[in-house]
Amino acid sequence: MIKSSESEDLRGRYQRVIENIDNLPSLPAIVTKLLQIVNSADSSADDAAVLIQKDPALTSKMIRLANSAFYGIPRSISSVNSAVVILGFNTIRSLVLSASVMKMFSGPKYQAINKERFWKHSVVCAMCARIIVRYFMNIRMMDPESAFCAGILHDIGKLIFNEFAYEDYMDACEYARKYSVPLIEAESRMLGTNHAEIGKILSDKWALPLDLEYCLVYHHNPGGADNISELVATVHLADVIAHQIGAKLWDDEYCEDEWENTRTLLQITDDDFKKIMNTVSENLERSDEFINIIT
Ligand SMILES: [Fe+2]
Ligand SMILES: [Fe+2]
Numbered sequence: 001m002i003k004s005s006e007s008e009d010l011r012g013r014y015q016r017v018i019e020n021i022d023n024l025p026s027l028p029a030i031v032t033k034l035l036q037i038v039n040s041a042d043s044s045a046d047d048a049a050v051l052i053q054k055d056p057a058l059t060s061k062m063i064r065l066a067n068s069a070f071y072g073i074p075r076s077i078s079s080v081n082s083a084v085v086i087l088g089f090n091t092i093r094s095l096v097l098s099a100s101v102m103k104m105f106s107g108p109k110y111q112a113i114n115k116e117r118f119w120k121h122s123v124v125c126a127m128c129a130r131i132i133v134r135y136f137m138n139i140r141m142m143d144p145e146s147a148f149c150a151g152i153l154h155d156i157g158k159l160i161f162n163e164f165a166y167e168d169y170m171d172a173c174e175y176a177r178k179y180s181v182p183l184i185e186a187e188s189r190m191l192g193t194n195h196a197e198i199g200k201i202l203s204d205k206w207a208l209p210l211d212l213e214y215c216l217v218y219h220h221n222p223g224g225a226d227n228i229s230e231l232v233a234t235v236h237l238a239d240v241i242a243h244q245i246g247a248k249l250w251d252d253e254y255c256e257d258e259w260e261n262t263r264t265l266l267q268i269t270d271d272d273f274k275k276i277m278n279t280v281s282e283n284l285e286r287s288d289e290f291i292n293i294i295t
Contacts, residue, residue, distance in 0.1 A: 002071070014192030015169050017155045020164040021198065029208045030055055031100045038093045039209060048092055049081040061099055061293055062092070070290045090145035094126070098152045099294050105159050106295070110167040112162050116250050118155070123287040124247035126151030127239035128280045135279070142230055149189075150215035150235045156202060157195025157216065158183070158249075172247075180254045184220050196220055222259045233262045245281055 003271055026032075033051055037043040045282040053059050066083040067076055071091075075084050084092050102119065109115055129147035161169040170190055176186035187194040199216030202208070208216070211228050215235045225232040236259055242248070243255035263273065 009190045010190075013050045013126060013153075013190070017165040017168060017191050017193060019044060019159070021160060021201060023164065024160065024202065024205060025104060028100050028104075030058070030071075031096055032207070034096050035207070035209065036091065038089045043089075045081060045084040048089065049079070051091070052080050052084075052096065052261060056097065058099060062095060064293045065095060065290070068289055070286050070293075090143050090149065094145060094149035094152060095294065097149060101153070101156065101159075102295050105163055107163065111166050112164075112173050113158060113249050115159075115162075117247075118159060118162075119291050120249045121242055121249065122152050122155060123290050124245070124280065124284065125154060125235070125238045125242040127283060127287055128241045128276065129234050131279050131283075132234050132238060132266070132268070132276055135278060136268055137230075137234070137266060142234070146211050147231060147234050147238070150212055150231060151238055153212055153218045154199075154215050154235050154239060155195060157198030160188070160198050161191070161195060177250065177252075178253070178256065179255060182220075182254055182256045210222065220256070220261060222265075230266060233259070233265045237262050237266065237268070241277060241280060245277065245284070247284075247287075 019244050030051060032078075034048060037047050037051065043104050052062060062080050062083045063077060065071065066073065066087055073086060077086060081285065087095075105115070126148045129151040130144040133144040133147045145294075158169075161172070170185075172186045172190040173183065175181070176183045179186070184194045184196065196217050196219065201212070203213035203216055211231055214225050214228040214232050217237045218232045219239055222229065222233045222236045240258040241256060243253065248255065263269070266274070
């Protein structure tokens with residue numbers, strides 16, 4: 001049982017964390033506009049290209065990525081317009097969101113968490129989610145790029161804790177290490193909230209599309225998602241696999257078991273599971289290339 005002084009302490013921490021998070025910056029206008037373009041049925045590749053070209057740094061990142069081995073496109077792409085047409089709206093959405101979020105949180109490399117390891121985990125999870133959808137999903141059409149984007153952002157709440165509640169978050173990470181519990185559990189125990197709940201606050205503040213919001217909020221509890229359940233389960237499975245192949249915040253970070261219904265819902269067999277692990281492991285180096293270009 002938590003003693004009253006402990007519970008007061010927890011309330012204090014919770015309040016402090018939430019107040020700090022209130023200072024969270026808005027998404028850059030270019031990203032908000034791009035999200036609107038991607039979501040609108042009337043938009044064209046031109047609309048997205050015109051917008052991206054207003055930002056020279058983003059333009060160069062888009063073109064470098066489109067030509068990188070990460071996408072493996074056999075012809076050379078020299079304009080943002082062709083990048084949008086060839087890669088598709090949802091890929092562009094992932095790239096612009098990733099680049100902007102990485103830039104927003106580009107402070108010191110190591111605070112409560114090591115950001116290089118954080119992004120490596122996120123990108124490996126994203127690649128894995130895309131592989132699951134592209135090669136192993138038999139249920140229904142789901143866009144691999146939405147899965148990629150959700151994978152990139154799924155743990156963003158951790159970065160927000162790290163940025164806005166750094167000292168309290170150190171204690172949560174320390175607790176997770178000391179007692180070998182999942183970080184999400186340590187967050188709830190030490191901060192009175194966790195990165196999935198922060199994902200909800202962030203989704204509201206940034207008006208993220210519903211598919212991303214659900215993945216941020218339910219990736220540790222896919223059974224709780226009453227909508228978009230296959231995408232959420234995909235990100236959950238990809239998260240578990242990213243941990244299993246070593247892309248985690250610290251070497252012995254505890255990884256929870258996967259949700260028992262995940263593979264049934266996604267119709268992934270044991271054989272598929274092994275193949276996914278192998279494919280992700282073979283493509284691991286590509287995650288570094290993505291991070292190098294996007295940051
Ligand atoms: Fe998470
Ligand atoms: Fe994760």
